[in-house]
Amino acid sequence: MENEKKFPSRLLRGMTKDGSARIVVADTRGIVEHAHKVHKTAPTATAALGRLLTASSMLGSMLGEKNDSLTVQIIGDGPAGRLLAVSDYYGCVRGYIENPAADPPRKKSGKLDVGGAVGRGSLTVIRDVGDGEPHTGTVELVSGEIAEDFTRYFAESEQIPSVCSLGVLVAPDGSCQAAGGVLIQLLPFPDPATVDKIEANVPKISSVSSLLDEGKTLEEIAVLAFDGIEFDPFDVIDVDYVCTCSRERMKRGIRSLGKEKIAELFDEEEKENGKRELTAECRFCDKKYRFTEKDFKTVIKPKDNGKGEKK
Ligand SMILES: [Zn+2]
Incomplete structure (x- = not known):
């Protein structure tokens, strides 16, 4: 998308x-603008999903192995509904918000009311690391403003003292004007002076x-955070909004519904549109995939075949 080329998203690590703390600084304008365009989010929904995508990208970039992935889910009782983001090891993310039209009135300060859109509820982080069960941690939301909720997650679920700042500026035309985040985490046995x-x-x-909007670079922001502290050279990586959907994955998803449900879906389509054709839409990128009954021939058997289901 044009905007991603204009505003490539990047993470600084x-x-x-002295090994007391590590930092990640993110510029995610391109990612958030892509999410806004794909999901047609209203300003507050753009800010909520944008903050979640930013935090997920920063956390994903801290995963240990190339095949690891991370899913963050926020379930609140506010108008935004459920929010979900997935990041890979490279910090590339995708996500969605249940109600992209969520846009409660602004706060008295003029700021977007992300906490009001999200409401009360929980934040869950699922780390899929190689073999074995995924690691899951859940905390109650502090405010629904997302940065504070992540700070609580790190403190309670991972026992890591952290500073987390996330921000999305929405332009008057609804596009993303600036977006980013800073995450600082203390490492074991930090120097109290640091x-x-x-x-x-x-x-x-x-x-x-605001710092990014003023034109500050990731390096300049990291230097502000580490002012008066000696630090190692920074490392900067490119990140993006990346969807991993495919026709095969979609098919697998539909197949898992079982033959009765699939037959029912085809019946419904035929009643509504006159065609025995299913359209499945990816919730992360809104791409559409079309299927006919032939695609599920191993699940749905023709009626005159008495042999039943073959796997
Ligand atoms: Zn997709």
Whole structure:
């Protein structure tokens, strides 16, 4: 998409020289604008989904192995409904919001009311790491503003003291003007003097979308966070909104519904549109896949075949 080329999304990763803390700074304007275009989100929904995609990308980039992935789900009782984002090891993300039209009135401060759109509920992080059961951690939402909710998740579920700042600026025309995040995490046995300095620097990076909007680079923002602290050279990677859907995956999903349900879906389609043809839409990228009964011939057997189901 044009916007992604114009505003490539990037993550900066760094660490203090004494090994006390690590930092990730993200510029996710391209990713959030892509999500806005695909899902046609209203401003508050753009901000909510954008913050979630940004946090998920930063967390994904901290996964250990190339095949690891991470899913974050926020279920609140507000008008936004369920939000979900998936990131891979490279920090590439995809996501959706149940109600893209969610757009409660702005706060008195003029800011988008993301907390009001999300409401009360829970945040769940699922880490799919290689073989075995995925690791799952759930916390109750603090405010639904998402950054605070992630900070609680790190503290309660992973026992990692963290600073998390997420921001999405929506332009008057509804497009994404700036989006990004900063995540600082303490490593085991940090130097108390370094921790004090980081704490003193936090107010300087609290509005990351404003800093990016002013034209600050990721490096400049990281330097603000690590002001007065020695740090190793930063590493910067490109990230993107990437959907992994395919015809085969969609087919597998439909097949898992079972033959009765599939036959029912074809009947419904025929009644409504006169064609025995199913259309499945990817909820992450809105791509449409068309299927006929032939695609499920191993599940649905012709009526005159008495042999039943063959796998
Ligand atoms: Zn897709």
